[in-house]
Amino acid sequence: MLDPQQIELLGRNRLVNEIIRAELEVSIPIRDRGIDLIAYADRAERFSSCPIQMKSSQSEGRFQIDRKYEKSAGIIFAFVWHLADRDKEITYALSYGDAVKIADQMGYTKTHSWKNLGGYSIRVNPRLRELLKRYEGTPERWQTLVRGCSA
DSSP states (O other): OOHHHHHHHHHHHHHHHHHTTOOEEEEESSOSSSSOOEEEOSSSSSSSSEEEEEOOOSOOOOEEEEEEGGSSTTTTEEEEEEEEEETTTTEEEEHHHHHHHHHHTGGGGGSHHHIIIEEEEEOOHHHHHHHHGGGGGOHHHHHHHHHHSOO
16 A cells, blocks of 8 residues: 555656656656646747646546636646556646536536535546546647647
């Protein structure tokens, strides 16, 4: 059984590796103020960077978004799951807009939690898992997200 610090470290290291494999760069903020990593492209036509909020889990985690991030320009949500089983490890990378679009499709933005408490968190179900498939953290996905951000 992994402890919470191990899960955080494994998730962050997996995420760093994915971003580097996508031929991007990554920085780790010294303080934790809601941004876990910053991915950036510095060798393209223009510099671009994106803050990343990571949610990691040793099993299939929770789909969790918070409305406080709607003002964080270009933020990416990275869900890093199944860290206790290397054969099942997976990352999903979504912009805030993508995450809200999924929440809309699932009906989460109509809930009391979203409207009055400012966020939503739920265990993954088959329909949600299917919606997340297109956001798998492939090198191409990371390139698209980070190059689409403004510096």
